Amino acid sequence: DKQHFRHFMLKEIHEQPETVELWLSKHLPIHAPIDSPIVLPYDASFYESIEQIQILACGTSRHAGMVGAYLLEQFAGIRTSVFFASEFRYAPPPLSPHTLTIGVTQSGETADTLAALSMEHQRRSVLDNNDFASFQLGITNSSESSLALQVPNILDIGAGIEVGVAATKTFLGQLLAFYGLAISFAARRKSRSQEEINALCEELRSIPKQLKDLVKEHNQLAESLAHRFADTEDVIFLGRGINYPIALEGALKLKEISYIHAEGYPAGEMKHGPIALLDQRVPVISIATEGIVFEKVLSNAQEAKARDASLIGICPQTVETQIFDSLLPIPKVSEWISPLLTVIPMQLLSYYIAAQRGLDVDQPRNLAKSVTVE
Numbered sequence: 001d002k003q004h005f006r007h008f009m010l011k012e013i014h015e016q017p018e019t020v021e022l023w024l025s026k027h028l029p030i031h032a033p034i035d036s037p038i039v040l041p042y043d044a045s046f047y048e049s050i051e052q053i054q055i056l057a058c059g060t061s062r063h064a065g066m067v068g069a070y071l072l073e074q075f076a077g078i079r080t081s082v083f084f085a086s087e088f089r090y091a092p093p094p095l096s097p098h099t100l101t102i103g104v105t106q107s108g109e110t111a112d113t114l115a116a117l118s119m120e121h122q123r124r125s126v127l128d129n130n131d132f133a134s135f136q137l138g139i140t141n142s143s144e145s146s147l148a149l150q151v152p153n154i155l156d157i158g159a160g161i162e163v164g165v166a167a168t169k170t171f172l173g174q175l176l177a178f179y180g181l182a183i184s185f186a187a188r189r190k191s192r193s194q195e196e197i198n199a200l201c202e203e204l205r206s207i208p209k210q211l212k213d214l215v216k217e218h219n220q221l222a223e224s225l226a227h228r229f230a231d232t233e234d235v236i237f238l239g240r241g242i243n244y245p246i247a248l249e250g251a252l253k254l255k256e257i258s259y260i261h262a263e264g265y266p267a268g269e270m271k272h273g274p275i276a277l278l279d280q281r282v283p284v285i286s287i288a289t290e291g292i293v294f295e296k297v298l299s300n301a302q303e304a305k306a307r308d309a310s311l312i313g314i315c316p317q318t319v320e321t322q323i324f325d326s327l328l329p330i331p332k333v334s335e336w337i338s339p340l341l342t343v344i345p346m347q348l349l350s351y352y353i354a355a356q357r358g359l360d361v362d363q364p365r366n367l368a369k370s371v372t373v374e
């Protein structure tokens with residue numbers, strides 16, 4: 001039931017504060033032990049023995065995996081790679097010992113992801129060296145899926161049924177699973193100080209309230225900004241660091257439901273080709289959150305502005321961010337936590353652009369909710 005919402009996608013975007021609240025109550029309880037603040041069903045040896053992680057996924061789930069890889073590497077200090085499941089199947093990297101393979105699929109039914117996981121299990125199990133044993137973890141929104149039958153360890157994101165073909169609340173749920181894993185690895189391996197771990201946990205606890213305000217505010221902002229995209233044919237999304245995958249996700253959401261050509265780029269790559277596309281007809285949507293790449297993203301945005309592109313910033317409202325022609329403001333938070341907020345304006349803007357074009361937002365052409373063929 002869509003309740004009072006026009007589409008399931010809009011309803012599901014609005015459900016995200018609740019998705020986080022539920023996840024936090026289950027996995028980040030207030031009285032959890034200080035050295036293991038996150039409740040996950042793994043023992044200490046799991047966290048200590050793993051040397052590297054590989055993440056296999058498709059579409060939006062792969063973008064969640066990319067944010068996850070950033071957290072696992074930069075916050076928890078574990079070498080992590082992300083693969084398109086469809087590529088991994090036919091060109092896996094050489095086997096490495098003590099490797100955890102994580103399959104991310106909200107439906108738990110994506111053929112390429114299931115096949116990549118099964119191929120990886122197979123090639124590890126023929127080696128009779130314990131170091132290469134196949135340890136697999138599945139992150140999904142369906143504990144009854146084919147993934148759950150295939151992979152013994154499942155992290156259920158518990159986001160509830162998602163009807164819209166465009167993944168929104170399940171993406172957020174997948175991000176949370178990775179925050180949980182990264183914090184657990186960092187706490188158990190002591191790769192971060194207790195203060196840093198507590199600070200991240202505290203920030204996570206503040207997210208539901210911030211999300212509630214943000215969804216409300218951006219619902220209106222995105223609706224009025226969307227009118228400017230009535231004749232737009234191409235859009236460039238820029239982000240860096242932990243928000244680069246959010247730029248990719250913004251582009252995927254937009255093309256999937258509005259059929260507008262959109263590309264996500266790491267902002268520093270602009271000058272290596274895509275800048276040639278820019279003129280006054282091409283909006284550039286840039287994520288600029290405070291952190292190590294803040295100044296860099298602003299200067300990349302400035303380069304786009306010099307080519308007459310109209311600039312939209314997803315960033316805090318500060319003196320520096322006045323360079324943007326329009327702002328989709330987000331609160332000042334640490335860079336670590338920012339993807340949980342920056343994705344909201346992306347989702348709402350895509351939604352309103354598609355809805356104003358009169359398109360079938362929940363059932364876009366040529367797409368299905370789960371892709372069960374190769």
Ligand code: M6R
Binds near residue numbers: 110
């Ligand atoms: O069910 P999965 O998470 O495995 O689905 C993967 C992709 O097909 C999916 O994320 C697709 O890109 C979505 N329609 C994105 O909104």
